[in-house]
Amino acid sequence: MRAAHFIAPGEIDVQDFPDPVVQSPTDAVVRVVASCVCGSDLWPWRGIQQRREGRIGHEFLGVVTDVGADVTTVKPGQVVIAPFVISCGECVHCKAGWTTSCLRGSGWGHKDKEGIPADGGQSEAIRVPLADGTLVAAPVDENDERIPALLTLSDVMGTGHHAALHAGVGPGSTVAVVGDGAVGLCAVLAAKRLGAERIIALSRYEDRQQLVRQFGATDIVASRDADALAEIMALTDEVGVDATCECVGTTQSWETALDITRPGGTVGYVGVPSGVEGGGLPLRKMFGRNVSVSGGVAPARVYLPELLADVLDGSLDPGPVFTSELPLSDVADAYRAMDERRSVKVLLRP
Amino acid sequence: MRAAHFIAPGEIDVQDFPDPVVQSPTDAVVRVVASCVCGSDLWPWRGIQQRREGRIGHEFLGVVTDVGADVTTVKPGQVVIAPFVISCGECVHCKAGWTTSCLRGSGWGHKDKEGIPADGGQSEAIRVPLADGTLVAAPVDENDERIPALLTLSDVMGTGHHAALHAGVGPGSTVAVVGDGAVGLCAVLAAKRLGAERIIALSRYEDRQQLVRQFGATDIVASRDADALAEIMALTDEVGVDATCECVGTTQSWETALDITRPGGTVGYVGVPSGVEGGGLPLRKMFGRNVSVSGGVAPARVYLPELLADVLDGSLDPGPVFTSELPLSDVADAYRAMDERRSVKVLLRP
CATH class of the missing domain: 3.40.50.720 (NAD(P)-binding Rossmann-like Domain)
Structure with missing residues (x-):
């Protein structure tokens, strides 16, 4: 499968990676339906912030294709939204509503607490650690016209x-x-x-x-x-x-x-x-x-259910923040379009 | 009458000043019963913060001796507590509870908005501008044992x-x-x-x-x-x-x-x-x-009625913060005692 690969400031391409698989009983594997580029992705791309070479992207939604033995809240076939931080939902900070300070959590594109690299979301598919704590299922079809609005719930x-x-x-x-x-x-x-x-x-x-x-x-x-x-x-x-x-x-x-x-x-x-x-x-x-x-850094996971309900009932539509859409293969163009302010935010379809 | 006079870092004495009088219809004149030294007074005394030569002190309580024609909330003979900022009580910021941002207010020892110097409170007597907005009457006698506790309501x-x-x-x-x-x-x-x-x-x-x-x-x-x-x-x-x-x-x-x-x-x-x-x-x-x-800078005036009630009913006693008491004539000793941490806070009696 293919995924975006950050090389160096100004350099990003799409490369082949092994298909993701369940590595831990709390993992899920998700086929990405839509992902996008974040303003904060532009910092390393512009060379203002250090970032190692590797996979990138922390906003995505998709369809669950496999789950580990301990996963109970999502199942294959469901559309799920991933917030931009991985969190367990069970530690003292998650329970207090600060999933961004999760004791077991980590960030997409970085290593998790067990040292296993967490994949980046600008991708065709992705392994999701701590799937029960992290993912939120959305009762929609992957072709739903509200997919862009739903994708904004992962971050912006x-x-x-x-x-x-x-x-x-x-x-x-x-x-x-x-x-x-x-x-x-x-x-x-x-x-x-x-x-x-x-x-x-x-x-x-x-x-x-x-x-x-x-x-x-x-x-x-x-x-x-x-x-x-x-x-x-x-x-x-x-x-x-x-x-x-x-x-x-x-x-x-x-x-x-x-x-x-x-x-x-x-x-x-x-x-x-x-x-x-x-x-x-x-x-x-x-x-x-x-x-x-x-x-500070928003606990998007905590707000997801409430905002999801409003998107589903039609009272909230952040979808128009995506002013353009590109295939994942054009990810470098997506970064350039946002850097040059030709697009507010680019949605990527695998 | 006598009042503390800040000369330069490390130098403060007590000098003679004309007795204060009502200069504006909204003024009151107060005979000071107790004043004190604030930790923030130590900054200019230590030379860490600039301050011009002149009167100093922003925490005091005393007995009203005269009021201007427009003053309605306090009257001669009453014990009154002055918060550490002068405020009108009527402008948009005072009404919103931020008396420290009063559009007409000023600070003790500085010039008021009309250019008239506001006296310092480490003094035998003081002119209080905007008396209705600034002062809070306390139903006590000037010899009440709770005077130290009441004095803390002016700032700390x-x-x-x-x-x-x-x-x-x-x-x-x-x-x-x-x-x-x-x-x-x-x-x-x-x-x-x-x-x-x-x-x-x-x-x-x-x-x-x-x-x-x-x-x-x-x-x-x-x-x-x-x-x-x-x-x-x-x-x-x-x-x-x-x-x-x-x-x-x-x-x-x-x-x-x-x-x-x-x-x-x-x-x-x-x-x-x-x-x-x-x-x-x-x-x-x-x-x-x-x-x-x-x-930030506390709107002490806003909290005064609520805290006053608790001091009066005996449920709150901050009086012990004053670990020593000196006559106003020893004001230089008071600054030194606090600077050298020999006293937490010194109460000054005229």
Whole structure:
């Protein structure tokens, strides 16, 4: 079978690999129906973050083809969604709702706790460790038109939800979303879903502004830095927003996120902090105005059942974040299209 | 009348000043009954923070001697407690509960928004701007034995409460308190008051360990850094604490606070971040484990009525944070005693 293979910054191809098999009684094997490229995959591709050569991709859904003897919650033939972190569902952190801190878990494309490499999801098929804890079955056919929407639940929709939830968004909130990538778009959807009255999206690109409006933004701010701050203060009677979703992760986006949040407000953040200088948040800026910072790597597995129900009943459709679709064989084109902002997010079909 | 006068790092004396008078219809004049030295006063005294020459002190209570024509909530003869920030009580931020971001407010010892210098509280008497918004009357006599406890409500008790509240402390919580200064001690009291089941205090000094126990700590960790982390992980079955109160504000204390908090937990912080290198929080450390950071400069005015009620009914007694008492004329000794850790906090009587 074929799978994407990360070689070095700017270099990715598709290679042949042995068909995955059940190696542990808690494994499942999944034939991938759809996978995709994450904004965070672009960091190593751009050479900004180190990554070893090997399989890549942490967002996928597919059909179960085999399960180990101990697997009880999914069975062959079912469509399943994989969140972007492998988790057992049974340890103290999983039980507390923090599957991303699972004591037995690991990440796709990395080695698991037993030292066995976990496959990457940009692939035709994949071995899923800790299948009961990790996978969520979706009662749909693999040809369902909602496959793109369902695929977002493996990462970006759960991540956008995490940002909005941890920013404290609720009925009547005034919210700002910093970042108009797939996660920022999903944060707009999530803020609307949580009852925000006003959603100000910081978005500079016309194609994305359209999506942002479609997803529920009430105002768009296309400027940056001091200009963006001035515009948002003007839009909020010089108060600032109640809640900000930080979906970028750079020093510049953080400065803006903290500045536009009203005293006592919260920045819910999910942007991988690859671009923050010295890894540091400006604590003094937070201190004087009591701006809280909450979030981190989203426990997508925890949010999956709730968001899945909304996708299935038609009340939530993050599918449009996929602005293009390519065969897995064109994976290098997919990375380039996202790097060059020709596509918000590319869905890959094996 | 006499008042403390900050000259330069290490230099403070008591000088004669004109008796304060009502300058604006919203002013009150207060004869100070008790004031004190704050840990944050030590920063300029040590030369770590810049401060211009002039009056100092932001924690005091006293008896109202005169009020301006527009003052309606306090009257001459009443004992009143002043929180450490002057606030109007009427602007959008005050109404939202963030008196520390008051649009008309200012700080003791600094100029107010109209350019009039606000007096310092380490003094025999003081002009209080925006008296209705700022002061809270306490139904006690100026010789009441609870004066020390009531004085803590002007800053340290409200600040400790802010840390615990924003750390998310509630019934059954496992809490760590980093810092055994007056604010850390009050955070222990606040955590107990909010229902914490287990309170682990990081305290290195024997005299403070006794107070910490008296205030409700269930465990004491006297080590630092990696040793403190190992001890706290052992005390919590390798999980970490639910909530951490950061009451110091240095790079070292922040590292510890973030490390000992369990995934998904919160650091409630109130330590003035004077000592944090580059002003930066280690965002990567927060991101991977979803540790939230919430807090800042405490809106003591907002918490005052609630905490006052508990002091008056005898259920809360932060008075013991004052481990010594000096006359105002010995203010320089008071600073030295706190700087040299001979006293946790010094109460000053005019």
